[in-house]
Amino acid sequence: MSLRSPLRRVLGLGSAKDGVGHWWAERVTSVALVPLTLWFGIALLALPAYDYDTVRAFLAAPMHGLLAVLLVAVMASHSDLGTRVIVEDYVHAPLLKVSLLLLLRFAYVLIAGAAIFAILRIVFGPSPA
Amino acid sequence: MGNTLSILHRFTGIALALGLPALACFVMALANGADSYQQAQRLFVSPFGILCLIAWSFAFFYHLLNGIRHLFWDIGLGFERRARTLSGWTVVGGSLALTLGLWTWLWLSDRL
Numbered sequence: 001m002s003l004r005s006p007l008r009r010v011l012g013l014g015s016a017k018d019g020v021g022h023w024w025a026e027r028v029t030s031v032a033l034v035p036l037t038l039w040f041g042i043a044l045l046a047l048p049a050y051d052y053d054t055v056r057a058f059l060a061a062p063m064h065g066l067l068a069v070l071l072v073a074v075m076a077s078h079s080d081l082g083t084r085v086i087v088e089d090y091v092h093a094p095l096l097k098v099s100l101l102l103l104l105r106f107a108y109v110l111i112a113g114a115a116i117f118a119i120l121r122i123v124f125g126p127s128p129a
Numbered sequence: 130m131g132n133t134l135s136i137l138h139r140f141t142g143i144a145l146a147l148g149l150p151a152l153a154c155f156v157m158a159l160a161n162g163a164d165s166y167q168q169a170q171r172l173f174v175s176p177f178g179i180l181c182l183i184a185w186s187f188a189f190f191y192h193l194l195n196g197i198r199h200l201f202w203d204i205g206l207g208f209e210r211r212a213r214t215l216s217g218w219t220v221v222g223g224s225l226a227l228t229l230g231l232w233t234w235l236w237l238s239d240r241l
């Protein structure tokens with residue numbers, strides 16, 4: 001038995017090939033987050049103090065800024081993928097579900113955008129004397 | 130035990146997602162200058178802030194260890210009953226121990 005529609009069969013089309021896309025993206029981002037989060041955590045713990053100058057100088061280093069931007073982007077993407085599944089599993093009213101998914105996506109883009117913009121301001125901004 | 134650990138993975142995931150705006154506020158305060166950074170810092174080291182940071186650190190360690198457990202399952206390893214039980218308790222014990230270790234170290238090294 002085939003699950004393909006007669007039209008798809010006659011046109012020789014298979015699946016859209018993105019059936020595992022969400023699942024795979026969740027794994028890829030989770031694998032990337034292991035080194036990224038551990039780097040960020042250990043680097044923060046290795047700082048001698050948490051005053052303004054020390055923390056800002058740390059994040060202003062180009063390599064640290066780059067890794068922090070990647071960290072925020074991948075964390076937001078992974079959170080979006082994860083919380084999307086939770087909403088899809090538990091929220092069944094169509095309008096509420098779509099509104100929540102839309103709201104979540106907007107929130108993640110806004111939060112990640114704001115955080116990345118702030119990191120770039122620190123990296124490219126005038127270094128505080 | 131399996132279903133409890135599974136729902137905890139979701140709960141810790143939600144907690145970590147809620148940490149994202151806090152992290153964003155932190156770097157925005159850092160970008161805005163010394164005054165706003167000190168304001169943010171006061172918030173983070175307030176009793177409520179510390180409580181959140183402890184909860185977030187546990188959520189992070191749990192989600193990290195259990196996530197690695199899930200990745201091993203994804204490549205087909207560790208499905209046997211014994212391995213499942215052992216890795217499950219490793220995740221619970223490991224995340225509790227790492228949280229305790231982190232905050233003990235922070236406290237002993239005078240960073241709090």
